[in-house]
């Protein structure tokens with residue numbers, strides 16, 4: 228094999244692909260060949276780097292330079308300057324938002340500096356479609372070690388020592404869960420991967436599926452070996468076509484290399500794996516509903532016990548874990564449980580991937596040791612609030628998580644600390660909100676999601692979430708009464724307590740936390756009929772300051788409902804009756820004469 | 825090929841190591857001046873010679889980098905060798921024939937090719 232002095236990595240994850248990575252890749256291929264560099268420069272497609280905001284991302288090694296928002300037009304310059312002449316293309320380097328410093332090395336970018344990657348260790352670094360790149364990075368070493376030198380009990384013990392807990396939401400100790408399934412009686416057992424990833428805004432599982440599918444497969448095999456299962460299912464939502472494609476490629480390669488099938492590596496361990504596509508209902512991410520869906524039944528949860536470990540898929544003992552949970556397992560077996568347990572906090576070991584979104588400068592995926600503070604994530608890695616606005620809250624844990632405030636910024640994140648504050652780790656969604664966000668509206672927004680996704684099987688969730696949503700809509704439209712707050716709280720606690728599955732049990736979290744930390748905003752909506760963040764359209768109006776109005780008429784011309792009147796001699800006025808509060812006039816006025824009150 | 829043992833896996837790992845080795849930033853580095861001056865003086869040929877020699881010797885953990893003009897145009901092609909923990913040695917007027925010596929004697933053997941050295945930095 229020829230020696231390539233330089234590697235050009237083009238991210239072809241879903242994020243970068245949608246921002247235009249494919250034409251960049253094609254242009255690079257053409258230009259590298261045209262310049263006669265194709266024998267010394269290797270072009271590689273990779274999965275996600277996490278900094279999707281800056282995509283399409285191109286990384287050039289050995290220097291490790293990361294280029295942002297690359298277009299096909301930039302390609303000639305990258306090839307000429309960097310690959311040919313060895314000069315970095317300064318204008319494409321990452322620039323810090325505050326002091327505009329250009330950062331030449333990938334690892335020095337603040338977004339990456341504090342990261343500690345276990346689950347994402349290969350994402351953006353290897354070509355996910357090439358099993359040999361995974362093997363070059365110690366892939367399948369853990370499996371070989373387990374099959375040749377460890378008993379299933381040893382593997383189990385190692386995972387228990389590691390302290391790994393479920394990354395799918397609940398945080399249940401993984402080793403213990405495996406042990407229940409191993410001890411369960413049954414001639415046939417299954418391992419299942421939950422790749423439903425239903426939380427809006429979360430995409431860490433997709434990133435692993437697309438960027439390092441072998442890590443997941445190896446993790447599942449280790450679990451199957453420890454438990455005594457010979458068959459596995461990956462339940463992946465059909466909205467993840469690239470993930471499903473990459474899984475298919477990875478599985479075919481495993482079969483070709485004898486890593487899937489009968490008598491793996493010449494031992495008597497056999498493992499068969501299937502991918503099942505889900506139709507994307509949020510509730511199908513709940514484990515019992517998920518198994519019903521694999522069986523071809525309607526995806527609805529059932530009461531537990533019996534737990535899946537005893538009676539799971541097709542009534543057989545089954546172990547279900549989340550993608551990120553599985554992806555941590557190979558490193559644990561390879562490096563040892565003690566090593567993993569040395570990272571993180573007392574009760575939350577290892578790392579967690581967060582999907583950082585909202586009003587923050589750097590959005591994307593960050594993997595940090597458990598115990599990292601929200602401040603470090605939002606300000607150091609996320610680069611602070613967009614447009615220099617003021618931080619207001621973070622919504623953590625997806626639609627069933629909670630909203631935390633400034634006073635929680637120094638909270639070290641782990642399962643216990645988040646639950647105590649009223650939020651949850653959930654899948655690791657982290658939405659940053661600034662002073663323009665109305666917390667009542669946020670609660671309404673998330674509840675609207677969970678209410679719509681409620682499967683309807685149990686009454687508290689079906690009816691309770693509906694009534695809560697109606698109450699919130701009443702408040703945001705200015706028709707709320709103080710008594711509604713009591714009703715809301717009562718309903719929330721009832722739904723939390725009485726619902727059959729995690730969906731209902733957690734759906735009230737955004738309402739309860741906002742009531743707890745932002746009660747004054749609710750009261751302002753009800754008592755003063757005002758939305759302090761000026762976000763709820765029913766409680767605001769747009770007005771034109773007659774002093775500032777220069778009578779140009781641009782607002783009237785752009786108003787979609789023709790409700791602004793005036794002429795060259797009279798200042799323009801908005802007819803409040805007909806105004807739909809779209810805000811167009813405010814945007815187009817060249818003299819800042821329009822304001823929101 | 826089917827992986828039947830730990831040994832088989834090791835073999836694949838060994839043969840695929842250089843698939844990703846350039847990405848881990850090898851400990852030993854060779855840096856070639858690729859400014860307009862360098863290219864005019866024959867840096868491309870030097871680059872090709874470096875890659876061929878490394879390939880011939882099966883040296884996979886060496887990072888081959890390029891750099892722009894450093895202002896010593898009359899000495900181009902320039903080639904730097906950095907071995908871990910040792911000073912950076914700059915060679916000048918490098919020809920493809922010199923490359924074979926520099927890699928053999930210095931990069932592998934640890935003995936600087938004195939007659940071609942034009943500078944040293946720590």
Ligand SMILES: Cc1cc2nc3c(=O)[nH]c(=O)nc-3n(C[C@H](O)[C@H](O)[C@H](O)COP(=O)(O)O)c2cc1C
Pocket residue numbers: 392393394395396397398399421422423424425426509510511512513514515547548549550552553728729730
């Ligand atoms: C409504 C609902 C949706 C869920 N969605 C997901 C999901 O998308 N992905 C996931 O891994 N777990 C999801 N879960 C959690 C699973 O039920 C289960 O706890 C998890 O897959 C166990 O894996 P872990 O122990 O590795 O976290 C959901 C739970 C509920 C109640």
